Amino acid sequence: MQIIKEDVLILGGGMAGLRAAVAAAEYNKNISVGLVSKLYPLRSHSVSAEGGTSAVLSPKDNFDLHSYDTIKGSDYLADQDAVEKFVRLVPEQIYTTDHWGCPWSRNPDGTISQRDFGGLSYPRATFAADKTGFHVMQTLFSRALKYDNIHIYNEYFATSLIVENNSFNAITTINLKNSEYTVFQGKSLIFAAGGAGRLYQFSTYAHSVSGDGDAIAYRAGLPLKDLEFIQFHPTGLVPSGILITEAARSEGGYLLNNEGKRFMEKYAATKLEKAPRDIVSRAIMWEIEAGRGVKGKYGDTVYVNLDLRHMADILEEKLPMITDIAKRFNGIDPAEELIPVRPATHYTMGGIHVNNDTETPVQGIYGAGENVCISIHGANRLGSNSTNECLAFGNLAGVKAAEYAMSHSMPSLNNDKAKAEETRLWDDLMKRDGGENVAKIREDLRISMDANVGVFRTEDGINNGIRNIKALQERFKKITIGDKSKVFNLELEWALEVGFMLDLAEVIAKGAVLRKESRGGHYRKDYPERDDANFLKHTMATYSTEGPKFTYIPVTITKWKPAPRVY
Amino acid sequence: MEKNTSESKEGILGWAKFKGKGVGYFGFTFQRVSGVVILFYLYLHYTVLSNLLHGQATYNSIVQSITYGPYDLFIVFDILLALVIFYHGANGIRLALNEMGIGLKHNKAFFVIFESISMVLLLLFLYYAWLFVAA
Amino acid sequence: MSEKNYEFVVKRKDDNGKESYSSYEVPKDKISTVLEGLIYIKENFDQTLSFRYSCRMEICGSCGMEVNGKPRTACSTIVSQLGTDRVKVDPMKHYEVIKDLVVDMDPFFTKYSEGLPYIIREGEEDYSSEIPQTPEQFKEYEQYSMCIKCGLCMAACPIVGSDEDYMGPAPLAAVLRYNKDNRDQGSKYRLEIVDGDEGTSRCHFVGECTEVCPKGVDPSFAIQRLRMQGVRYELGKFFRRRK
Numbered sequence: 003m004q005i006i007k008e009d010v011l012i013l014g015g016g017m018a019g020l021r022a023a024v025a026a027a028e029y030n031k032n033i034s035v036g037l038v039s040k041l042y043p044l045r046s047h048s049v050s051a052e053g054g055t056s057a058v059l060s061p062k063d064n065f066d067l068h069s070y071d072t073i074k075g076s077d078y079l080a081d082q083d084a085v086e087k088f089v090r091l092v093p094e095q096i097y098t099t100d101h102w103g104c105p106w107s108r109n110p111d112g113t114i115s116q117r118d119f120g121g122l123s124y125p126r127a128t129f130a131a132d133k134t135g136f137h138v139m140q141t142l143f144s145r146a147l148k149y150d151n152i153h154i155y156n157e158y159f160a161t162s163l164i165v166e167n168n169s170f171n172a173i174t175t176i177n178l179k180n181s182e183y184t185v186f187q188g189k190s191l192i193f194a195a196g197g198a199g200r201l202y203q204f205s206t207y208a209h210s211v212s213g214d215g216d217a218i219a220y221r222a223g224l225p226l227k228d229l230e231f232i233q234f235h236p237t238g239l240v241p242s243g244i245l246i247t248e249a250a251r252s253e254g255g256y257l258l259n260n261e262g263k264r265f266m267e268k269y270a271a272t273k274l275e276k277a278p279r280d281i282v283s284r285a286i287m288w289e290i291e292a293g294r295g296v297k298g299k300y301g302d303t304v305y306v307n308l309d310l311r312h313m314a315d316i317l318e319e320k321l322p323m324i325t326d327i328a329k330r331f332n333g334i335d336p337a338e339e340l341i342p343v344r345p346a347t348h349y350t351m352g353g354i355h356v357n358n359d360t361e362t363p364v365q366g367i368y369g370a371g372e373n374v375c376i377s378i379h380g381a382n383r384l385g386s387n388s389t390n391e392c393l394a395f396g397n398l399a400g401v402k403a404a405e406y407a408m409s410h411s412m413p414s415l416n417n418d419k420a421k422a423e424e425t426r427l428w429d430d431l432m433k434r435d436g437g438e439n440v441a442k443i444r445e446d447l448r449i450s451m452d453a454n455v456g457v458f459r460t461e462d463g464i465n466n467g468i469r470n471i472k473a474l475q476e477r478f479k480k481i482t483i484g485d486k487s488k489v490f491n492l493e494l495e496w497a498l499e500v501g502f503m504l505d506l507a508e509v510i511a512k513g514a515v516l517r518k519e520s521r522g523g524h525y526r527k528d529y530p531e532r533d534d535a536n537f538l539k540h541t542m543a544t545y546s547t548e549g550p551k552f553t554y555i556p557v558t559i560t561k562w563k564p565a566p567r568v569y
Numbered sequence: 570m571e572k573n574t575s576e577s578k579e580g581i582l583g584w585a586k587f588k589g590k591g592v593g594y595f596g597f598t599f600q601r602v603s604g605v606v607i608l609f610y611l612y613l614h615y616t617v618l619s620n621l622l623h624g625q626a627t628y629n630s631i632v633q634s635i636t637y638g639p640y641d642l643f644i645v646f647d648i649l650l651a652l653v654i655f656y657h658g659a660n661g662i663r664l665a666l667n668e669m670g671i672g673l674k675h676n677k678a679f680f681v682i683f684e685s686i687s688m689v690l691l692l693l694f695l696y697y698a699w700l701f702v703a704a
Numbered sequence: 705m706s707e708k709n710y711e712f713v714v715k716r717k718d719d720n721g722k723e724s725y726s727s728y729e730v731p732k733d734k735i736s737t738v739l740e741g742l743i744y745i746k747e748n749f750d751q752t753l754s755f756r757y758s759c760r761m762e763i764c765g766s767c768g769m770e771v772n773g774k775p776r777t778a779c780s781t782i783v784s785q786l787g788t789d790r791v792k793v794d795p796m797k798h799y800e801v802i803k804d805l806v807v808d809m810d811p812f813f814t815k816y817s818e819g820l821p822y823i824i825r826e827g828e829e830d831y832s833s834e835i836p837q838t839p840e841q842f843k844e845y846e847q848y849s850m851c852i853k854c855g856l857c858m859a860a861c862p863i864v865g866s867d868e869d870y871m872g873p874a875p876l877a878a879v880l881r882y883n884k885d886n887r888d889q890g891s892k893y894r895l896e897i898v899d900g901d902e903g904t905s906r907c908h909f910v911g912e913c914t915e916v917c918p919k920g921v922d923p924s925f926a927i928q929r930l931r932m933q934g935v936r937y938e939l940g941k942f943f944r945r946r947k
Contacts, residue, residue, distance in 0.1 A: 042809060044853050045756075045764040100834040103823035103885060105842055105849055112836030136763055137849065144822035144882075156810070179802060208759040209743075242736070244761045327761060330780055331736070441747035484751030489719050490803040492746070492754040579797055579865040589773045593911030593924075597862065600908070667909050670932050673925050676911060 003424060004177075004184045005415065008036030008153065009407040010400075011188035013160055013173060013215060015043030017051075017135065017392035018371025018399070019194035020142035021095075025400025026192075026407075027149040033404050035152045038175060038186055040159045040210065040495070044143055047196055047208035048392065051135020052247035052323060054119055054127030055389040057092040063124045065089045070562060072387060075121045075278050076380025077522035077532065078564040079228070079540070079557060084358045084376045086560065091394035096128055099393065104141040105130050117320075118252045119386040121278035121569065127386040132247050132323045135389055158184060159495055160195070160214060161427060163222040163367075164419045170366035171416050173218070174423045178495065181488040183424045187415055189407040192399045193219060193362075193369035194392075197350030198506050199232070202456070203448035205347040206238050206245035215373040217502030219354045220509065224362055225542045226550075227375040229352035229506065230513035231523045233383055234457050236282035238346025240305045242331055246324050246343055248385040251275040253320055256309040257286065258340065259294040265306075273569035280382040280523045281569060283345035287457045290344070300342060307340035314338075345457055349388060351379045351523060352513075355542060360399040366406055370399040377540065380557075381522020431497060436480020440497045443474050443481070447500070447507060450474075455511050460527045464515040471507050478504055509543045509550045516552060517541065534564050592677050596660055603657040610650055636702065644702070651691060651698075659687030708732055710783055712741055714753065715794040717801050726750065732784075738771055738791060739778040742805075755805040762918055765854035769805050770794040775856040775916045796859035812855045815871050819897055821878040824890025835887045848881035848926055850919040857913035857923050863906055870906045871898065873913035873923030880926040883933060892937065899934040907931075 010026045012019045015037055023037045037043065058068050068089040073080050100106055100114065107129050109115045119127035130137035146152050158175040165171060172187045195215025199207035220226050236257070237246040251257070257275055259265050269285035270277035277285075286306050289295060295304035310317065314337035317325045321336075328334045328341050353375040360368045360376070371392045378391060447470070454467030478501060485493035519533035520526050538557050543550040579586070584598045620628045635643040663683045666672050672679040709729040717723045728745045735741045739757050746753045755778070756766040762780035771781050772792050783791060799807035857873035858864045864872045879898050883891045898904050904927055913923040 041758060041764075041766070042813070042853075045758045045766045047759065047764075049763050049852075050759050050761060094831055097834055098831045101823070101825070101829055101831060101887065103882070103887060105837075105846070106834070108837055108839050108842060110839060112838045112841075114834050133763075133850075136852075140849065140851075147817045148822050179808075208764060210758045242760065323763075330762070331782070439747075439751070441751075445747070485754075487719050487752060487754070487803065490754045490806045493751045579862075581866050583797070583865045584862050591911055591915045593909065593915075594862070597908050597910040664909055667928055668931055670928060673928055676909075 003420065004182055005187060006036065006155070006184060007187045007412060009033045009189050010035045010192070010403045011173065011186050011190070012037045012192045012194055013218075014046070014193070014195035014371070014373065015039030015041065015154065016046035016194060016196055016371065017048035017139055017142065017389060018373070018396035019043070019046075019192070020139070020146055021393050021396030022192045022194055022370055022400035022403065023152050024142060024145050024149065025397045026404040027146075027152045029401055029404035030408060031151060033151060033407055035149075036155060036186060036188065037146075037152060038155045038158050038160060038173070040157060040178070040214065042156045043146075043154060044139060045210070046139070047211050048389070049136045049139045050206070050208060050245060051138075051389050052132045052245055053249040053252070054117060054129035054134055054386045055096070055138075055393075056119065056122065056126045056384070056386040057096045057128050057390060058089060058126060059093055059096065059114060059116065059128065060124070060126070063126050066561070067123055068126065071121060071123050072378060072384055073380070073562050074567055075382055075384035075387075076378070077382055077567055078534070078538065078562070079231075079380030079521060080378050081358070081376065081558040082560040082562060083558050085378045087358055088376075088378045088391065088394055091398065092390045095390065095393035095397060099138055099141050102141050102145045104137050107131060117249065118276065119384075120248050120252060120276050120282070121273070121384045122386070127249075127252070129249070132249055132321050138389055138393070155186075158186075159498065160218055161498060162423045163191075163218045164416050164423075165222045165364050165367075166413065166416050166419075168364055169413065170364060171413050172420065174420060176427065176494070178490050181491055181494075183427065185415065185420050187412060189410050189412055190366040190368065190403040192403050193354055193367065193373045194371045194396065194399070195373045197353070197372040198229075198503070199347040199350060201448065201451050201503050201507050201510070202232070202347040203445075203452045204238060204243050204344070206235050206243055207347065212499040212503055213350070213506045214499065214502050216350075216353055217505050219362070220505060220543070220545050223545060224364060224367070225355045225544045226509055227352055227355040227540050227542055228377060228381075228513075229350070229509045229543060230517055230541060231351035231381050232347055232455075232510065233279055233349035233351060233523045234283040234345040235279055235348030236286055236345050237308055237343040238348075239327065239332065240303050240342040240344055241300045243346045244327055244331060245346075245348070246308060246327075246341060247321065248279070250308060250310060250321055250324060251282075253316065254313050257282070258307045258309050259289045260296045261294060265289050265294070270569040277569040278382055279348070279385060280525070283457055284525060286345055296342065298342075303344070305342045305344040308343045309340055310336040311338060311340075349379075349383050351375065351377070351381065351383055352541075360395055360402055366410065368399040368403045368406075370395040381524060432483055432486070432494065434480065435482050438477045438481045440478075440481050440483070440493070440500045443477050444496070444500045444503065447471070447474050447503060451507060451510075455514055458525055458527050459514055461515060464511050467511045468508070468515065471504060471511060475504050475508075512550055513541045513543060513552065532567075538564060592680055596680055600657060600660050600664075603653040606650070606653050607657060648695060651694060655687040655691040655694075656684065659683040709789070710735075710741065711790045712745060713790065713792045714742070714745070714804070716753075716804050717795075718803070726753075736782060736784070737779055738776070738781040738783055738793065739767055741783060741791065742778060742793070754803045763852060765852035768796050768854040768856045768859065770796055770859065775859040777854055777856065777918050780918060796855060798859050798861070798865045799855070809855060812853070812858060812872075812874075816853065816875045816878060818871060819875050819879040820890060820894050821875070821882055823882060823885065823888050824893060825887070826889050837886055841886045844886075845881045845884035847921055848877050848884065851877060851881070851921050852919055854918065856916045856918065860912040860916040862910055862912065863908060867902075867906060869902045871903055873927065874921075876904060876907070876930055877921055877923040877926040880930045880933075883930070891933070895934050895937045898930060899938060904931045904934055
């Protein structure tokens with residue numbers, strides 16, 4: 003067992019993690035910051051973010067408008083005080099990253115340019131072509147290189163969180179390079195490990211997004227909030243699921259069914275293709291269910307078409323990446339052909355419960371980004387509201403964790419728990435020998451989640467999903483990790499991830515069956531209306547050995563009373 | 570854990586693997602090889618010249634022997650030397666221009682043009698050299 | 705080998721450093737890219753195979769490896785476009801192999817950070833507005849900012865293979881990216897580092913880095929432009945000292 007000590011620990015090297023690392027390092031040069039990631043930071047899924055990030059920069063725009071858009075988009079489940087705080091934090095982050103070298107797309111006069119995005123009442127999506135996440139990540143990574151007190155631990159896979167006396171103690175990890183069990187001790191910890199989208203088969207997510215952060219926190223007793231809200235992005239490229247940015251529609255792209263007709267006016271009469279993601283995703287699924295989906299080159303997969311042919315002249319400048327992706331992966335030229343798309347999991351609105359100051363209920367543990375739920379996204383995140391969240395709250399979490407580290411001493415390691423985890427890994431998990439293949443369990447889980455807890459949900463379907471999860475959890479007890487290697491054991495990594503995913507799937511499905519209403523990304527065919535009387539509240543799931551225990555907390559409403567959500 | 574030190578570094582031998590590589594790779598490797606050959610010849614040249622220390626007769630007989638026999642096979646090496654020098658010179662000019670930022674966008678075309686011109690010059694040179702030797 | 709399968713021949717290296725090749729038959733209708741092939745192999749045939757991957761859309765830079773002798777990102781290499789049903793997969797050259805196709809990227813990132821690849825500005829920062837940059841000024845460095853740090857260029861460069869101290873294509877291209885950014889004021893510090901034996905002078909303009917770069921960064925071009933900057937800088941320094 004190796005022990006590494008850092009003042010501030012950050013789990014996850016994506017946008018929120020890197021932003022937090024820089025913020026903590028800048029807060030005080032004497033604080034040592036340890037950034038622990040199961041990847042190299044630049045391999046994090048944040049680099050895949052494409053379209054843009056909302057910020058109030060123009061004098062014609064204002065904070066209330068951004069707040070309102072966010073809250074309406076969230077189907078009124080967002081905490082409004084959090085949203086109001088959030089929108090005010092964002093502009094400075096845009097300018098800060100600009101000073102650090104982020105190539106935000108510009109107007110001819112050299113100022114930052116903005117464009118329209120789904121569900122916005124003012125075109126405030128700031129962007130770096132359609133590689134926004136990529137460029138922001140490069141910028142933050144480059145900035146992190148500047149600080150000697152940031153220590154990046156590449157490829158350490160976190161397996162558990164140790165909490166003692168309701169305060170942070172340590173995280174346990176495996177160094178993938180040599181399978182050494184490594185414990186990171188710190189004064190404070192920031193969760194920034196991303197979402198859980200790879201619980202589903204058809205997904206825009208990178209393969210690595212398996213909900214590790216959520217699951218680790220959940221198992222250590224931290225409550226997970228609103229996890230049943232999963233965002234489906236309307237335009238995942240068939241068959242790979244690669245994201246075709248929302249900007250494709252906000253710049254003027256059409257969605258066509260198998261009759262070659264636009265269909266969005268039936269579902270969002272004014273906003274059409276520019277409606278928020280949950281609405282467009284459902285519209286596509288309704289079309290497919292009504293038999294108006296396209297079936298062609300891609301086996302049994304039914305999809306709709308995205309038409310960009312009428313905007314061929316702006317593809318190169320405004321949408322270079324998706325043009326390249328369509329050509330490279332599908333052999334399709336968007337200037338001349340239709341792009342096959344269908345809804346794919348894209349965002350996890352829920353996550354570890356944190357307050358408006360990014361604090362979890364456990365002392366010394368903070369969180370930012372998709373890993374946590376503040377909640378500013380409520381039941382449906384508005385497109386262009388994720389990268390800015392990572393920047394704004396990543397920065398805040400970094401400062402808060404650094405403040406905490408300055409005023410507290412290093413806790414002494416809870417050796418019993420650390421030893422117990424080591425035993426679990428090497429003497430339990432690695433020595434299981436029931437012949438089950440983790441990859442097969444993962445595949446069955448994903449297929450079941452797609453079918454039962456997807457865009458459309460019903461009581462029977464979800465219950466079916468829960469039964470499947472239970473069966474899979476039993477099978478997981480009988481896995482055999484075929485690779486006994488001590489060096490970069492990918493099979494062990496998969497096994498740990500599948501273990502996490504099974505826990506989270508249970509939380510998602512059980513939360514979904516209890517929420518007998520339709521709101522944002524959670525659509526129940528058996529309860530198609532929003533029910534503010536009974537369900538204007540956040541779901542909180544806490545770990546127990548028998549499965550998640552659910553409680554509810556109220557939603558904070560300030561200026562905007564819940565109203566029907568029409569686009 | 571023991572550190573595993575085996576690497577897949579190819580070293581200098583990797584320079585000779587052209588399969589699937591671009592024209593620049595070939596250019597690079599032969600610039601090195603030709604440079605070494607020219608250097609070798611330079612020293613050989615010094616060695617031959619140094620025979621002047623033994624008097625004019627000795628020197629002349631050596632030159633005679635490698636031009637008209639019995640060691641006239643040496644002419645083949647001379648032709649190869651000319652080839653190598655012309656190649657090396659032309660590619661060298663291209664690289665010098667590159668470093669000044671000229672022709673970077675059309676690197677492959679520059680390589681082909683420079684080498685073609687140099688090969689034409691080589692043929693001319695060989696023709697006149699032949700006339701000289703044959704006379 | 706049947707018509708319906710691709711033959712994947714994958715270089716292996718186990719815990720003890722023993723190297724070998726394993727071969728697998730992967731159904732053509734199940735996969736499209738080399739990465740999907742590797743995942744299919746691991747899920748169905750061989751649990752012991754290790755490789756890196758993440759985004760599967762050629763933006764994260766994880767899956768650099770050598771496919772049929774050429775450095776490529778596995779996720780964006782379409783098997784049917786290789787022109788053969790035999791797919792030979794090796795780890796990237798010029799890196800230390802950890803296991804199978806996984807190589808040690810730490811030396812790459814160390815070299816990358818040597819050239820101060822971040823914006824350097826003098827004085828106090830005021831973060832209340834942007835620093836003006838016209839689209840033309842952005843075009844100056846646009847292509848160099850597209851580097852995904854996959855490290856393929858290092859595997860392709862024969863100089864990196866014979867001189868381990870050479871900074872290499874991607875780290876030098878990153879230097880130019882920041883030197884060309886009008887918001888940056890740190891060129892002089894970077895040129896001090898890259899002018900010299902293990903920097904731009906070691907490049908012999910083979911151009912293989914540009915051949916293999918999946919993002920069109922053109923590092924070999926970048927290095928020549930960086931040389932120009934270096935020459936101007938050194939001359940300027942020389943004459944300033946004389947005055």
